[in-house]
Amino acid sequence: xxxxGTTPSATTPDPATPDPATPDPATPDPATPDPPTPDPAVPSPATSVRTVATRVxxxxxxxxxxxxxxxxxxxxxxxxxxxxxxDTVQTVAHGLLALGVQPGxxxxxxxxxxxxxxxxxxxxxxxxxxxxxxxxxxxxxxxxYLLAHSGARVLVAEDQEQVDKALEVFxxxxxxxxxxxxxxxxxRRRYQHPALLDWTELLRxxxxxxxxxxxxxxxxxxxxxxxxxATLIYTSGxxxxxxxxxLSVANVDFAIRTLVQSGGFTDxxxxxxxxxxxxxxxxxxxxxxxxxxxxxxxxxxxAFAESIDTVQANxxxxxxxxxxxxxxxxxxxLAGVTIRLANTSPVKxxxxxxxxxxxxxIAGTLIRTGxxxxxxxxxxxxxxxxxCYRALRARIGMRRVRYAASxxxxxxxxxxxxFMGIGIRMHEVYGMTENTAVATANRPGRIRLxxxxxxxxxxxxxxxxxxxxxxxxxxxxxxxxxxxxxxAAAFTDxxxxxxxxxxxxxxxxxxxxxxxxxxIMITAGGxxxxxxxxxxxxxxxxxxxxxxxxxDRRPYLTALIGIELETVGEWAQRRGLPYxxxxxxxxxxxxxxxxxxxxxxVNARHAPVEQVRRFALLPKELDHVxxxxxxxxxxxxSAVADRFAELVEALYPPSAGxxxxxxxxxx
Numbered sequence: 001x002x003x004x005g006t007t008p009s010a011t012t013p014d015p016a017t018p019d020p021a022t023p024d025p026a027t028p029d030p031a032t033p034d035p036p037t038p039d040p041a042v043p044s045p046a047t048s049v050r051t052v053a054t055r056v057x058x059x060x061x062x063x064x065x066x067x068x069x070x071x072x073x074x075x076x077x078x079x080x081x082x083x084x085x086x087d088t089v090q091t092v093a094h095g096l097l098a099l100g101v102q103p104g105x106x107x108x109x110x111x112x113x114x115x116x117x118x119x120x121x122x123x124x125x126x127x128x129x130x131x132x133x134x135x136x137x138x139x140x141x142x143x144x145y146l147l148a149h150s151g152a153r154v155l156v157a158e159d160q161e162q163v164d165k166a167l168e169v170f171x172x173x174x175x176x177x178x179x180x181x182x183x184x185x186x187x188r189r190r191y192q193h194p195a196l197l198d199w200t201e202l203l204r205x206x207x208x209x210x211x212x213x214x215x216x217x218x219x220x221x222x223x224x225x226x227x228x229x230a231t232l233i234y235t236s237g238x239x240x241x242x243x244x245x246x247l248s249v250a251n252v253d254f255a256i257r258t259l260v261q262s263g264g265f266t267d268x269x270x271x272x273x274x275x276x277x278x279x280x281x282x283x284x285x286x287x288x289x290x291x292x293x294x295x296x297x298x299x300x301x302x303a304f305a306e307s308i309d310t311v312q313a314n315x316x317x318x319x320x321x322x323x324x325x326x327x328x329x330x331x332x333x334l335a336g337v338t339i340r341l342a343n344t345s346p347v348k349x350x351x352x353x354x355x356x357x358x359x360x361x362i363a364g365t366l367i368r369t370g371x372x373x374x375x376x377x378x379x380x381x382x383x384x385x386x387x388c389y390r391a392l393r394a395r396i397g398m399r400r401v402r403y404a405a406s407x408x409x410x411x412x413x414x415x416x417x418x419f420m421g422i423g424i425r426m427h428e429v430y431g432m433t434e435n436t437a438v439a440t441a442n443r444p445g446r447i448r449l450x451x452x453x454x455x456x457x458x459x460x461x462x463x464x465x466x467x468x469x470x471x472x473x474x475x476x477x478x479x480x481x482x483x484x485x486x487x488a489a490a491f492t493d494x495x496x497x498x499x500x501x502x503x504x505x506x507x508x509x510x511x512x513x514x515x516x517x518x519x520i521m522i523t524a525g526g527x528x529x530x531x532x533x534x535x536x537x538x539x540x541x542x543x544x545x546x547x548x549x550x551x552d553r554r555p556y557l558t559a560l561i562g563i564e565l566e567t568v569g570e571w572a573q574r575r576g577l578p579y580x581x582x583x584x585x586x587x588x589x590x591x592x593x594x595x596x597x598x599x600x601x602v603n604a605r606h607a608p609v610e611q612v613r614r615f616a617l618l619p620k621e622l623d624h625v626x627x628x629x630x631x632x633x634x635x636x637x638s639a640v641a642d643r644f645a646e647l648v649e650a651l652y653p654p655s656a657g658x659x660x661x662x663x664x665x666x667x
Contacts, residue, residue: 049224050253053126055296060086069302071115093123093217095206099178103128106150110134111158113278113304116182120156127220131231133283137624144169150232151175159183226250232481233285233433236630244481245433254474255436260297264456266403267444272299274321279305285433286408290324315397323404327411333396334418335542335567355388359421366420371447389422398424405429410532412540413449428452436475440511451510469503470496521552527609541598542567546622548640550648556613558651586617616647
């Protein structure tokens with residue numbers, strides 16, 4: 001068993017690494033934001049316990065006119081100051097008090113990222129209740145399970161679609177008393193359910209309660225304890241029903257102090273000059289960190305994306321300085337760059353290929369130096385900034401990004417390499433809901449591509465003889481809500497959290513994750529294979545969206561592959577290949593040949609036992625509603641294997657032996 005503990009001072013950040021990019025003279029230098037606003041002492045009736053609510057209250061008192069968040073309304077970005085933010089939170093909290101919300105009660109939120117999400121979240125925390133986030137894509141059955149299991153008393157639902165889901169399962173949720181809807185269109189006149197309440201009506205009730213009992217919310221906040229549960233964050237449920245991880249006030253406070261105020265991610269730490277785009281679901285711990293906790297803990301400005309479909313356009317408008325994305329986001333942006341380059345004029349295409357080739361060499365040097373630029377990379381990048389990189393980064397909405405991170409799932413190193421080459425500081429980070437996402441991170445100047453970085457300051461991390469990663473620190477969760485058996489199984493006998501991830505040390509300092517323990521495959525020949533590395537290498541191609549390896553107790557590896565419709569569609573159009581649907585396109589022999597070439601290229605980088613011998617193209621895009629993906633877009637392997645069982649069996653015909661199945665031979 002290998003063990004490492006880290007206890008560096010949280011107030012001594014790592015040396016700053018200069019950005020290889022030439023600063024844009026038209027904008028402030030994003031590498032030197034204003035220092036974070038200090039957290040002043042707050043007089044009575046405040047408590048010594050720090051919550052996200054007390055932090056926002058402090059900012060409203062010290063910088064009332066500074067911008068806290070922005071949201072687009074009728075095509076115009078509307079600003080919300082800290083004073084306005086806290087004033088609305090208080091009104092919502094008084095409204096929830098009037099509805100009978102007590103300490104320990106659960107308030108669920110089922111909406112896209114928007115101002116009201118944060119208003120309801122902080123109001124709930126202020127009342128010492130628990131926030132429960134639901135994914136906007138949750139189908140009615142999952143909504144019913146989450147509301148019933150959490151015992152939510154109040155649900156804040158965005159619109160008619162989410163209200164319909166809640167009403168469909170209302171009888172299954174005995175503890176649910178009120179459904180507050182944000183968008184009245186289609187609801188106000190057509191629905192007569194007694195549980196329904198308009199958001200504006202909640203604000204009216206809150207205003208009346210606030211006038212009658214002005215100190216009620218402050219009084220509730222003053223009684224907060226570190227052991228209060230601030231939020232229930234439900235796991236993705238890849239292997240069974242989602243479990244509600246209880247994160248306490250102390251857990252959240254530790255995460256804010258470690259990741260935000262002490263620069264556990266960014267260097268220098270984030271501050272009021274930084275801008276973030278909020279677009280990933282807020283019920284996920286990662287987006288909660290970058291939206292709610294960065295905002296409350298460091299005073300960064302949050303801009304809410306209009307929808308997940310407008311992220312690219314909103315990135316170009318907002319030009320954030322800090323950007324977090326899951327691998328799928330980075331892969332999609334890279335695929336979009338590939339499409340645009342293919343459709344440009346020959347001269348522009350030649351120019352882009354020239355400078356992207358130079359960018360790849362720059363990235364190669366940065367990878368060798370741990371992300372530290374050299375004189376040569378600075379010179380090459382400075383020239384490339386004028387001819388290519390500035391325009392490209394502006395086009396993808398990353399001209400001002402000073403810190404970028406990928407997390408929540410493994411990502412192909414080739415994808416990170418592309419962004420590093422064009423001057424975007426990429427850092428793979430690692431954490432999980434159960435440890436409040438505090439585990440490891442690549443630090444500026446000490447990046448090791450293919451690893452998730454070093455343990456964060458103040459935590460203990462060890463790797464068992466079995467390869468499983470364990471963590472122990474004040475951010476480790478309280479347990480699973482209403483599930484003592486699962487809670488007990490999550491810990492070792494000596495109190496370490498089991499992550500379920502298999503990893504290894506690199507150079508004795510950085511952690512490399514090989515796969516989830518439950519996903520490791522053992523072939524019929526007894527060889528252990530970690531599928532995620534191979535799958536990520538396949539998905540690094542702009543033409544592939546999904547890759548699911550099959551091979552457990554099988555004679556060789558095969559794969560179910562889903563094409564990237566937009567990219568492959570463009571590719572087909574340029575070659576005059578007509579198609580009508582996703583299935584029609586995936587069945588084209590030319591597309592099978594294209595995918596086969598990608599598979600062959602990936603196979604060339606792996607040992608024979610890790611090579612994909614045969615593959616089948618999925619006839620449809622995987623979908624959350626059909627149960628093939630979780631709400632976080634993770635593949636449910638067992639569900640996919642069951643749904644496409646015939647495809648899988650066709651990959652292992654009795655006479656196949658070990659023949660390759662690429663190109664036209666694909667099943």
